[in-house]
């Protein structure tokens with residue numbers, strides 16, 4: 001599933017190229033997670049002014065409104081000239097005078113939603129509950145600690161929920177907790193300020209590093225320019241069950257938390 005780094009890598013791979021492009025045509029395939037929310041003709045003739053990201057949403061700023069794109073479980077965007085004919089999994093296409101933006105989404109948990117503005121009711125419903133951006137200065141260790149004090153569930157679950165800090169999904173939550181030496185199952189409220197400071201730093205470091213490495217390509221992620229990510233090659237715990245820890249020589253373990261696999265080192269992450 002694309003997480004924050006993959007969405008940011010996707011954004012960076014086409015934002016400059018599509019900025020200023022005029023929308024010439026829109027094609028919709030099979031239904032995605034949510035309906036588009038406007039007539040496709042309403043988008044034609046508008047200009048794409050830029051691409052921002054909020055959590056795992058991409059926001060395409062148009063003349064009148066914003067197009068929200070979510071990659072869901074298996075979505076990926078491609079942007080380019082002379083793309084091959086649309087395939088069976090290509091469910092949204094924006095033809096512009098700078099190239100074609102195409103969403104390929106085999107599982108169709110992704111979505112493209114038009115909102116008249118970022119303050120509209122629908123935009124607020126989708127974006128309003130998102131936590132702070134982990135790479136922004138608004139993500140502050142002391143506030144994070146205060147918020148974690150109110151949560152009785154496992155720290156990994158709090159990270160995945162995304163309502164305190166957004167975009168830390170399964171891979172990067174496992175990796176950040178390893179880097180901070182924190183067991184994924186510990187109750188969030190039990191973490192001391194010193195440990196929360198380490199986790200705060202680890203989240204930022206892991207996500208920044210993943211963006212630098214082009215994200216993680218586990219099954220089929222690649223950027224909108226068709227480039228695979230390489231972060232998975234340097235993962236410390238994610239996907240490494242039974243292998244030796246890269247720091248000590250203990251074997252990496254995995255467990256299920258909220259129907260997701262969590263990976264950790266029983267020696268480096270004692271409590």
Ligand SMILES: [Zn+2]
Pocket residue numbers: 245246247248249250265266267268269
């Ligand atoms: Zn270890």
